[in-house]
Amino acid sequence: MNAEADDLDAVDRNLLRLLQEDGRRTTLDLAARVGLSPTGTSLRVKRLFREGYITAVRAVLNPAKIGRGTLVFIEVRLDHTAPHIFERFAEAVTKAPEVLECHMVVGGFDYLVKARISEMAAYQDFLTRVILALPGVKETHTYASIGDVKPDALLPV
CATH class of the missing domain: 3.30.70.920 (Lrp/AsnC effector binding domain/regulation of amino acid metabolism (RAM) domain)
Incomplete structure (x- = not known):
């Protein structure tokens, strides 16, 4: 792995996995799945966007x-x-x-x-x-x- 990937902890990795599976998950759903408060989860997701780990959220069309x-x-x-x-x-x-x-x-x-x-x-x-x-x-x-x-x-x- 590279140095940036090493900066991710288990919660960050879990959030990335969950959002890849379904980008429409709510903060409440994500918080329950990763064991953080909704505020803590929201702050982490915003950081993942800000730091470029997540670049977009979009619908997958048929x-x-x-x-x-x-x-x-x-x-x-x-x-x-x-x-x-x-x-x-x-x-x-x-x-x-x-x-x-x-x-x-x-x-x-x-x-x-x-x-x-x-x-x-x-x-x-x-x-x-x-x-x-x-x-x-x-x-x-x-x-x-x-x-x-x-x-x-x-x-x-």
Whole structure:
């Protein structure tokens, strides 16, 4: 573990686990589960936010219900690597609403893009309009997910 993780005590870790499971838990519920007063619990949760251990609380949506039922992973290889190309690529990919995540990676390609689209029939349009239009894209390889084995896993704390 790193030094910041070492600063967390058992109560902090328990609060992080509980809030990852359900971010809508009330302070009263959290207090009862960790054995602190509601005030003490509230102060700890506020500190975990302030210190950056918790960065957001949001609802997890059902992708199929909102027309984004197909998950694809796209390996992207750039035609050349230079700081300005990386900057332009990152700026462009952050503007694409279909893109859920984009990671710069080390290996046989430069980026791994995770995107949600309505269905495979719409994939060609997405690939042409969004991915191939990104700055410096030379080559792509796409993998469509046919099942979620461990989606949205909780971080071990």
